[in-house]
Amino acid sequence: DSGVTQTPKHLITATGQRVTLRCSPRSGDLSVYWYQQSLDQGLQFLIQYYNGEERAKGNILERFSAQQFPDLHSELNLSSLELGDSALYFCASSVEEGLYGYTFGSGTRLTVV
Amino acid sequence: QKEVEQDPGPLSVPEGAIVSLNCTYSNSAFQYFMWYRQYSRKGPELLMYTYSSGNKEDGRFTAQVDKSSKYISLFIRDSQPSDSATYLCAFLMFSGGYNKLIFGAGTRLAVHP
Numbered sequence: 001d002s003g004v005t006q007t008p009k010h011l012i013t014a015t016g017q018r019v020t021l022r023c024s025p026r027s028g029d030l031s032v033y034w035y036q037q038s039l040d041q042g043l044q045f046l047i048q049y050y051n052g053e054e055r056a057k058g059n060i061l062e063r064f065s066a067q068q069f070p071d072l073h074s075e076l077n078l079s080s081l082e083l084g085d086s087a088l089y090f091c092a093s094s095v096e097e098g099l100y101g102y103t104f105g106s107g108t109r110l111t112v113v
Numbered sequence: 114q115k116e117v118e119q120d121p122g123p124l125s126v127p128e129g130a131i132v133s134l135n136c137t138y139s140n141s142a143f144q145y146f147m148w149y150r151q152y153s154r155k156g157p158e159l160l161m162y163t164y165s166s167g168n169k170e171d172g173r174f175t176a177q178v179d180k181s182s183k184y185i186s187l188f189i190r191d192s193q194p195s196d197s198a199t200y201l202c203a204f205l206m207f208s209g210g211y212n213k214l215i216f217g218a219g220t221r222l223a224v225h226p
Contacts, residue, residue, distance in 0.1 A: 002156065043201065056209075097211075098205060101159040101162055106155055106156050
């Protein structure tokens with residue numbers, strides 16, 4: 001157990017729907033990162049939060065949004081889902097600036113049908 | 114040119130072999146160099162971390178960094194079937210006031226008894 005908790009583990013939904021993925025960071029970590037992993041794209045950085053504030057954005061679609069709450073847990077919202085959004089979504093957390101690497105959760109496998 | 118190049122494999126070796134995994138990169142701003150291991154359906158876990166050129170050893174694993182050639186390697190000695198996983202190189206840089214961790218595509222390794 002890495003200490004980063006992601007729920008749900010699996011999600012199957014239809015095109016056009018909206019889903020919310022949840023992440024609880026490792027105790028003491030203030031930074032949360034969201035990554036998308038698909039077979040043809042590898043691990044792609046989506047967005048970073050630090051202590052409740054958005055810090056950086058990567059290749060995140062406008063249909064996707066995220067937030068980090070005062071208790072430091074984070075949610076990634078995916079809307080108007082398309083077949084191509086099917087992927088593994090990972091949350092990671094780190095102490096401060098991630099100088100010692102990020103700790104990843106086990107991921108949420110999203111299947112859009 | 115991609116920022117990070119990593120041969121996706123798959124790489125298949127017999128138990129006990131020495132494995133060499135490699136990545137090249139083009140961005141001189143990369144400051145920290147890491148290797149992650151990802152088992153099937155799991156999140157990546159940090160295996161090795163270094164920030165300077167040279168070698169760093171941890172048990173059967175050795176990470177090598179050559180900043181002048183922009184090349185990093187991971188060596189696994191006495192490989193075991195339990196080493197079968199995808200290995201991702203990762204590079205940390207600081208840009209625009211935030212940190213950014215960029216991953217290679219990953220190399221799939223299979224160690225057979």
